[in-house]
Amino acid sequence: MAPLYLALLHFPxxxxxxxxxxxxxxxxxxxxxxxxxxxxxxxxxxxxxPVHALRELSARLLEHWSxxxxxxxxxxxxxxxxxxxxTEDLDHTIVDVERDAGAPPMLLVTSxxxxxxxxxxxxxxxxxxATERPLLVLFGTGWGLTEEIMQRADHQLPAVLGTGDYxxxxxxxxxxxxxxxxxxxxxxxxxxxx
Amino acid sequence: MAPLYLALLHFPxxxxxxxxxxxxxxxxxxxxxxxxxxxxxxxxxxxxxPVHALRELSARLLEHWSxxxxxxxxxxxxxxxxxxxxTEDLDHTIVDVERDAGAPPMLLVTSxxxxxxxxxxxxxxxxxxATERPLLVLFGTGWGLTEEIMQRADHQLPAVLGTGDYxxxxxxxxxxxxxxxxxxxxxxxxxxxx
Numbered sequence: 001m002a003p004l005y006l007a008l009l010h011f012p013x014x015x016x017x018x019x020x021x022x023x024x025x026x027x028x029x030x031x032x033x034x035x036x037x038x039x040x041x042x043x044x045x046x047x048x049x050p051v052h053a054l055r056e057l058s059a060r061l062l063e064h065w066s067x068x069x070x071x072x073x074x075x076x077x078x079x080x081x082x083x084x085x086x087t088e089d090l091d092h093t094i095v096d097v098e099r100d101a102g103a104p105p106m107l108l109v110t111s112x113x114x115x116x117x118x119x120x121x122x123x124x125x126x127x128x129x130a131t132e133r134p135l136l137v138l139f140g141t142g143w144g145l146t147e148e149i150m151q152r153a154d155h156q157l158p159a160v161l162g163t164g165d166y167x168x169x170x171x172x173x174x175x176x177x178x179x180x181x182x183x184x185x186x187x188x189x190x191x192x193x194x
Numbered sequence: 195m196a197p198l199y200l201a202l203l204h205f206p207x208x209x210x211x212x213x214x215x216x217x218x219x220x221x222x223x224x225x226x227x228x229x230x231x232x233x234x235x236x237x238x239x240x241x242x243x244p245v246h247a248l249r250e251l252s253a254r255l256l257e258h259w260s261x262x263x264x265x266x267x268x269x270x271x272x273x274x275x276x277x278x279x280x281t282e283d284l285d286h287t288i289v290d291v292e293r294d295a296g297a298p299p300m301l302l303v304t305s306x307x308x309x310x311x312x313x314x315x316x317x318x319x320x321x322x323x324a325t326e327r328p329l330l331v332l333f334g335t336g337w338g339l340t341e342e343i344m345q346r347a348d349h350q351l352p353a354v355l356g357t358g359d360y361x362x363x364x365x366x367x368x369x370x371x372x373x374x375x376x377x378x379x380x381x382x383x384x385x386x387x388x
Contacts, residue, residue, distance in 0.1 A: 016268075028222050032364045039356030039363055074210075076362040161379055162233030168270040169233055169370065170226045176367035177374045184371075185355055 005136040007046040013142040023141040032172040034080040040183040101134035109153040117158040121181040201240040207336040217335040226366040228274040234377040295328035303347040311352040315375040
């Protein structure tokens with residue numbers, strides 16, 4: 001079974017005017033996606049930002065919940081946040097996954113704008129079951145990952161679409177849905193969608 | 195097709211010591227769940243709290259994004275937050291749904307602790323397709339809805355379980371997964387889980 005890794009990129013991503021920007025790290029992203037990652041057996045969740053001060057700030061947050069006052073107050077947060085890694089860019093993230101898993105990861109990207117996905121969730125589930133190669137799933141903040149990052153990926157996952165035209169899930173919600181589709185217990189899913 | 199409504203209850207819910215408490219309203223819950231609700235065609239998303247000052251504060255937040263500076267800055271937020279209603283308790287929420295939909299809602303509850311669900315997601319999808327009766331899905335903050343609320347419901351949905359023992363999704367993430375299981379486009383879901 002493939003070891004799974006997630007990364008939340010704060011650069012390079014688009015802003016709402018399609019300019020390439022660096023977004024701020026928000027603590028809610030770290031908390032929520034770490035808890036989702038922990039739920040679905042992800043090995044490591046990388047918060048990726050080139051801004052040194054934001055990695056420092058995030059490290060302090062993690063310390064609070066791992067060994068500070070928060071560790072006793074809320075042990076479930078401690079467990080989830082133990083999965084979080086702080087890296088400065090995608091290349092360093094890939095190196096860290098390779099160091100941990102012993103092989104370079106296959107890159108998967110997600111976007112609300114994906115028109116032509118290259119793998120279905122069904123195929124991805126089969127891939128996860130069949131390979132030992134690590135998979136690194138990239139999520140973008142802001143208005144999404146740049147084309148350059150999308151093109152680097154081995155596969156583009158289908159966009160999560162709703163019932164109408166509205167297509168603006170938070171990255172926290174999108175990550176939860178995608179992990180459920182990728183890794184939710186099969187018996188639950190079959191019951192959910194027979 | 196059943197009109198869908200969501201409610202996020204801040205009372206009565208448990209704290210981590212199983213005491214019944216009133217939790218604080220957090221803006222991230224409103225934003226994220228409103229965007230999820232908008233994505234999946236929910237008619238109205240109620241933020242339910244008995245604390246008058248927190249309803250006032252929430253109303254100011256909504257005004258900022260609906261007609262204040264935020265309305266121009268981010269129109270997609272405006273669309274999502276237009277779904278938000280502020281109510282003081284479950285009974286007032288039910289009355290409001292009945293006023294909007296013309297019939298009293300069927301109550302569905304979700305909990306990470308549900309051991310014996312009374313309806314599967316598959317059955318719920320069929321129910322949504324077959325009935326005109328409104329459905330109101332209740333989510334709890336803190337450590338979850340009280341037994342009293344659980345017992346009032348017509349149906350308890352299956353808990354969202356991960357791959358291991360960790361069972362501490364944020365309510366924002368759980369709501370996203372549950373809405374996707376309930377209402378995600380059937381063709382996407384079949385592709386996802388053939």
